[in-house]
Amino acid sequence: AQKVTQAQTEISVVEKEDVTLDCVYETRDTTYYLFWYKQPPSGELVFLIRRNSFDEQNEISGRYSWNFQKSTSSFNFTITASQVVDSAVYFCALSEVNTGNQFYFGTGTSLTVIP
């Protein structure tokens, strides 16, 4: 079973639109960590955020915001006023305390921001 599901394979938006990338996870652990990574066309993986399972506060960092809801097992990522530089593949990942030696990555959402 897929532990991290990113149902949106590809999204295209016009510059300055807001866009939300969905992430749904599955775990039986009570303690776990959720991550988002960005993979721009150059191919490297860039760490964006880490959240632990006990902190459901939403987080905002500039144009980026994250909504963590344990009730729906979701950790969604919103980009406000998107820019062309936001074009990338975005991965959501889960790390469980009991198997903390690896991440479970989703299959990624490819975001294209059209100028």
Place this chain on the structure above:
Amino acid sequence: NAGVTQTPKFRILKIGQSMTLQCAQDMNHNYMYWYRQDPGMGLKLIYYSVGAGITDKGEVPNGYNVSRSTTEDFPLRLELAAPSQTSVYFCASSYDRYANYGYTFGSGTRLTVV
């Protein structure tokens, strides 16, 4: 501060050949990982290491071997390359077990087996 350095960036192998993908980090991280990324897929863990001399299998270890003789280096060995091993390989490291600050990834090695 170089972070995680992977070499080579690109490589074409013939079926049956062997090669070693190099990975080095200069952050004194104990935890190191090898992932592969297939087109349209997320990353799959191949092997990981929790410190020098300690390695363990991940989700997709078949066809690969690793060693960790020093804290800095974590090479990945492909024996008898097969077309199914065509992928992009990422090495990563983390300070602690739960990657409190996320992984630091290398820039990747794009491998094609023909």
